[in-house]
Amino acid sequence: MNVLGVESSCDETGVALVDADTSGVPKLLAQALHSQIDMHQAYGGVVPELASRDHIRRVLPLTGHVLSESGRSLEDIDVVAYTRGPGLAGALLVGAGVACALAAALGKPVVGVHHLEGHLLSPFLAADPPEFPFVALLVSGGHTQLMRVDDVGSYELLGETIDDAAGEAFDKSAKMLGLGYPGGPALARLAEFGSGDAFELPRPLLHSGNLDFSFAGLKTAVRTQVLKFGTNVCEQDKAHLAASTQQAIVDVLVKKSLAALKQTGLKRLVVAGGVGANARLREQLNAACAKRGVKVHYPELALCTDNGAMIALAAAMRLQRGLAQPRQEYGFDVQPR
Numbered sequence: 437m438n439v440l441g442v443e444s445s446c447d448e449t450g451v452a453l454v455d456a457d458t459s460g461v462p463k464l465l466a467q468a469l470h471s472q473i474d475m476h477q478a479y480g481g482v483v484p485e486l487a488s489r490d491h492i493r494r495v496l497p498l499t500g501h502v503l504s505e506s507g508r509s510l511e512d513i514d515v516v517a518y519t520r521g522p523g524l525a526g527a528l529l530v531g532a533g534v535a536c537a538l539a540a541a542l543g544k545p546v547v548g549v550h551h552l553e554g555h556l557l558s559p560f561l562a563a564d565p566p567e568f569p570f571v572a573l574l575v576s577g578g579h580t581q582l583m584r585v586d587d588v589g590s591y592e593l594l595g596e597t598i599d600d601a602a603g604e605a606f607d608k609s610a611k612m613l614g615l616g617y618p619g620g621p622a623l624a625r626l627a628e629f630g631s632g633d634a635f636e637l638p639r640p641l642l643h644s645g646n647l648d649f650s651f652a653g654l655k656t657a658v659r660t661q662v663l664k665f666g667t668n669v670c671e672q673d674k675a676h677l678a679a680s681t682q683q684a685i686v687d688v689l690v691k692k693s694l695a696a697l698k699q700t701g702l703k704r705l706v707v708a709g710g711v712g713a714n715a716r717l718r719e720q721l722n723a724a725c726a727k728r729g730v731k732v733h734y735p736e737l738a739l740c741t742d743n744g745a746m747i748a749l750a751a752a753m754r755l756q757r758g759l760a761q762p763r764q765e766y767g768f769d770v771q772p773r
């Protein structure tokens with residue numbers, strides 16, 4: 437079964453083809469990605485209308501590329517999957533529209549995929565895929581969640597952010613420091629030149645006794661410090677603040693992940709979503725988990741942020757288990773929220 441996946445929820449157009457037998461982890465045959473980062477950079481963030489227009493320009497050429505790369509033709513596609521949400525409404529509609537049109541023309545079914553389920557399952561495309569059950573730390577631009585995952589589709593929410601997401605904390609702090617978009621990688625790069633304990637920043641809910649997160653207070657503390665800096669701030673102080681901000685976020689993510697592992701008694705942790713690319717987070721999670729005999733799984737670095745492979749994969753894993761409802765009714769059903 438060849439599943440084509442289309443991702444267009446935000447600022448990356450992703451297309452991929454996976455091959456799924458009845459059992460076993462689906463295999464990635466080919467994928468193609470176009471990032472809109474350069475286009476949005478001038479505006480300091482994603483401009484939804486520009487994002488939609490660019491998805492329109494990219495999605496068919498990327499599909500052609502994936503087919504030729506995989507040596508498959510349109511007729512070899514058995515199911516077309518697309519991101520149903522969450523994401524930007526107009527951007528989602530492009531992927532859904534193209535997926536539905538393609539499937540209708542081929543007489544094949546479509547499957548809508550939850551973007552976060554794509555992130556969550558993306559480590560299954562890594563060389564050493566996880567086994568169920570595991571604890572998942574899902575850290576993206578819009579979400580910060582801890583989950584107990586017993587199988588595909590069997591997710592128990594253990595805790596989540598009550599305000600900003602971890603990625604948002606990275607992005608907004610980076611913006612206040614005058615760094616580019618996307619802020620996470622920019623802040624992480626600057627942090628390499630600073631010290632994580634140079635500034636005392638809050639770690640909200642660190643000792644709350646539950647698995648919820650909060651990053652709004654940290655954002656306020658960063659803003660207060662940036663205002664204190666004024667206009668004459670030196671690069672070293674900016675690097676110290678970047679490192680301290682990163683450390684505050686990482687400390688909370690590590691501590692809560694360990695608490696979730698303790699609470700569930702599980703010995704496997706899966707980290708997914710864009711913030712999962714953060715080197716400091718990986719380093720500290722690896723060290724803390726090694727001490728406790730916990731195995732940590734990450735997606736390949738290139739699959740941490742948005743991509744089509746995770747969408748094709750999530751659809752294929754659901755189809756293998758009879759959990760997806762492939763439909764040959766082609767009305768769009770995007771769910772931005």
Ligand code: KG4
Nearest residue numbers: 576577578603620621710711713714741742
């Ligand atoms: O999963 P993703 O690509 O998109 C969403 O579904 O939100 O995550 C994007 C988020 C952004 O907030 C970005 O700044 C953050 O992931 N990010 C990072 C790093 N790479 C991406 N944050 C910290 N360090 C990184 N290396």
Ligand code: ZN
Nearest residue numbers: 555576741742
């Ligand atoms: Zn994402």
